Amino acid sequence: MNQDQKRVCPVERAGHLDSKIRRWVQDPRKILSPYVKAGMTVLDQGCGPGFFTMDLAQMVGSTGQVIASDLQAGMLAKLRAKIQGTEWEQRIRLHQCTESRIGLNEPMDFVLCFYMVHEVPDQIAFFQELWTLLKSGGQVLIAEPPFHVSKAAFGRMLEKARAVGFKPTAQPRVFLSKTTLLKKE
Numbered sequence: 257m258n259q260d261q262k263r264v265c266p267v268e269r270a271g272h273l274d275s276k277i278r279r280w281v282q283d284p285r286k287i288l289s290p291y292v293k294a295g296m297t298v299l300d301q302g303c304g305p306g307f308f309t310m311d312l313a314q315m316v317g318s319t320g321q322v323i324a325s326d327l328q329a330g331m332l333a334k335l336r337a338k339i340q341g342t343e344w345e346q347r348i349r350l351h352q353c354t355e356s357r358i359g360l361n362e363p364m365d366f367v368l369c370f371y372m373v374h375e376v377p378d379q380i381a382f383f384q385e386l387w388t389l390l391k392s393g394g395q396v397l398i399a400e401p402p403f404h405v406s407k408a409a410f411g412r413m414l415e416k417a418r419a420v421g422f423k424p425t426a427q428p429r430v431f432l433s434k435t436t437l438l439k440k441e
């Protein structure tokens with residue numbers, strides 16, 4: 257196992273990410289409804305077991321689509337088990353990326369990167385790929401865990417996003433998170 261793989265949240269911790277208690281303190285609807293509208297194509301990058309994915313699917317409606325992407329097959333398997341045989345299967349596409357490449361082509365309206373950017377080994381390359389994926393006017397919401405990501409590390413991450421061309425437009429308040437909303441203008 258290399259250094260980067262060590263930083264990735266293990267599948268065994270998926271239960272902590274997908275708990276009822278978390279829904280009380282990080283309500284997906286409250287966090288995402290300012291940005292996600294019906295008909296949008298949305299990427300849930302580093303989706304894990306899909307804590308945000310079904311709410312995203314509900315928000316984009318029958319005319320939109322959610323692509324739930326993660327590098328770990330085990331995380332995607334947990335999400336697959338939740339949506340299999342439900343109406344969400346039509347709206348949610350599962351995608352296994354690699355640690356260095358998202359590997360999608362469709363233009364996105366919105367990308368959610370929740371508690372995942374600090375696990376990405378090459379953040380500049382990551383932001384460059386997000387830039388090419390996003391439609392003009394598209395937005396990325398990044399939330400990072402405050403205990404794992406220092407103020408300085410979050411600042412460095414923001415600098416990389418700026419260097420690629422993203423404009424930070426807000427710092428939405430999300431419990432237990434350092435956040436930034438990035439826009440491609």
Ligand SMILES: C[S@@+](CC[C@H](N)C(=O)[O-])C[C@H]1O[C@@H](n2cnc3c(N)ncnc32)[C@H](O)[C@@H]1O
Nearest residue numbers: 265273302303304307326327328355370372375
């Ligand atoms: C802490 S979990 C957060 C999961 C989910 N976003 C949430 O908030 O519940 C981080 C997730 O990012 C994924 N991940 C880590 N590095 C990644 C990368 N380079 N590309 C895509 N996913 C990655 C991990 O496999 C893990 O599922």
